[in-house]
Amino acid sequence: MKAFILSLLLCAGASLAQQPAGQQFKGGVFDPPRPAPAFALPASSGAPVRLADYRGKVVVLEFGFSHCPAVCPVSLASLAAAKQQLGARGKDVQVLFITVDPARDTPERLRSYLAQFDPGFVGITGSDAQIGQLLKDYGISAAKHPVKGSNDYSMSHSSYLYFIDRQGRQRAMMPFGRPAADIAHDLAILLGPDQ
Amino acid sequence: MKHLRPALLWWLLPAFAAGVLAWAAFAPIAAGSRDALFEIPKGTWARRMAGDPVDILPPTIVLTLGVNDTLLLRNRDTVPQVFGPVLIMPGQDFRLPFDTVSINEFNCTAHASGSMKVIVEAHPAAGLPRLQWRLAHIKEAISRG
Numbered sequence: 001m002k003a004f005i006l007s008l009l010l011c012a013g014a015s016l017a018q019q020p021a022g023q024q025f026k027g028g029v030f031d032p033p034r035p036a037p038a039f040a041l042p043a044s045s046g047a048p049v050r051l052a053d054y055r056g057k058v059v060v061l062e063f064g065f066s067h068c069p070a071v072c073p074v075s076l077a078s079l080a081a082a083k084q085q086l087g088a089r090g091k092d093v094q095v096l097f098i099t100v101d102p103a104r105d106t107p108e109r110l111r112s113y114l115a116q117f118d119p120g121f122v123g124i125t126g127s128d129a130q131i132g133q134l135l136k137d138y139g140i141s142a143a144k145h146p147v148k149g150s151n152d153y154s155m156s157h158s159s160y161l162y163f164i165d166r167q168g169r170q171r172a173m174m175p176f177g178r179p180a181a182d183i184a185h186d187l188a189i190l191l192g193p194d195q
Numbered sequence: 196m197k198h199l200r201p202a203l204l205w206w207l208l209p210a211f212a213a214g215v216l217a218w219a220a221f222a223p224i225a226a227g228s229r230d231a232l233f234e235i236p237k238g239t240w241a242r243r244m245a246g247d248p249v250d251i252l253p254p255t256i257v258l259t260l261g262v263n264d265t266l267l268l269r270n271r272d273t274v275p276q277v278f279g280p281v282l283i284m285p286g287q288d289f290r291l292p293f294d295t296v297s298i299n300e301f302n303c304t305a306h307a308s309g310s311m312k313v314i315v316e317a318h319p320a321a322g323l324p325r326l327q328w329r330l331a332h333i334k335e336a337i338s339r340g
Contacts (some may be wrong), residue, residue, distance in 0.1 A: 024292075025292075026292070026294075027291070027292075028281065028289055028290060028291035028292075029289070029290045029291075030283075030287060030288070030289055031287065031288040031289075031290065032286075032287065034284050034287065138282060139275070139277050139280070139281060139282025140280065141280070158279075158280035159280070160279075160280040160281075173280070173281060175291075
C-alpha cells in the first residue's frame with residue numbers, strides 16, 4: 001500500500017514538473033501539434049535553406065514582404081525586441097521571414113531589409129510556384145493589389161506569427177499587434193527550461 | 196403556505212424577486228472553463244460539395260473576457276479547415292485566447308459565406324451590466340432550446 005501511495009505521489013510530482021504553473025500560451029495553440037510543412041528555398045544568406053536545418057531551435061515564421069508599409073516592420077521589430085528580452089536564450093530562436101512577393105524580394109533585398117531589425121533574421125524567397133505552394137501548405141492567404149495611379153502594387157497577407165518547436169512541430173501562433181513581451185513569453189515556453 | 200396571510204405574500208414575493216435580481220447583478224460570474232467550443236463535424240466538406248450551404252459555426256461568436264474568452268475550434272471533419280490565418284487539420288484543436296475587447300474578422304472555410312466575426316466583450320461589471328449580461332444569456336439559452 002505504501003509503495004502504491006508513493007508511486008502515486010511520484011507520478012503527481014512528475015506531472016507537475018512537466019507542466020509548471022503559468023505555462024499557458026498567450027497566443028493560439030494547436031493540439032495535437034502537426035509536423036510543420038517542410039520546404040527548401042533560396043534564402044537571404046545566398047544559399048538554399050531547409051526548415052529542417054533549424055531542427056533543435058525554435059523557429060518563428062513571418063509571412064510578409066519588404067515593401068510592406070506598416071504590418072511587417074512592426075512584427076519584425078516586435079520579434080527583435082522579444083529575442084532581446086530572452087537574453088542568451090534568444091540564440092535558440094530563428095526568425096524566418098518568408099516573402100509573399102517573390103518578384104520583388106530577391107535574396108539581396110531581403111538581406112539588407114532584415115538587417116535593419118536583426119542580422120540573424122533569415123529571409124526566404126523562391127519562384128511564384130514555390131512560394132504559392134508554401135502558402136498553401138501553411139494556410140496563408142496573400143493577394144496582390146494595384147496601387148491607383150501607378151504601375152506599383154501592394155500585397156495583403158496573413159499577419160500572424162507561426163511558432164515551430166525544437167522538434168519541428170507547428171505548435172502555436174501569435175496574432176498581429178501583441179506586445180513583444182507576449183511573443184517572448186510564448187517563445188520561452190517553447191524553448192523550455194534554461195539548460 | 197396556505198396559512199400565510201395574503202398580506203405577507205405581498206411582501207415576500209417582491210422581496211424574493213429583489214433578492215434574485217440582486218444576486219444576478221452582484222454575484223461573481225463563475226466559469227469552470229473559459230473555452231468557447233465550436234466543433235466542425237465530420238462530413239461538413241462533403242455536404243458542402245454536395246451543394247448544401249451548411250453553416251456549422253455561427254456567423255458571429257460573442258466572447259466575454261474572464262468568462263469565456265478562449266475560442267476553441269475542433270475540426271472533426273476529414274479535410275483541413277481554414278479559420279482566418281490558421282489551417283486546422285482533421286482531428287486537430289486550435290485554442291485562441293483573447294485578452295482585449297475587440298472585433299475580429301476571420302476568413303473561415305467552415306462557413307458558407309466564407310467569413311466569421313468574433314466579438315470580445317468586456318467582463319460585465321457588478322450591477323446593471325452584470326444583470327443585463329445574465330438576462331441576455333438566459334434569453335440565448337432559451338432560444339437555443
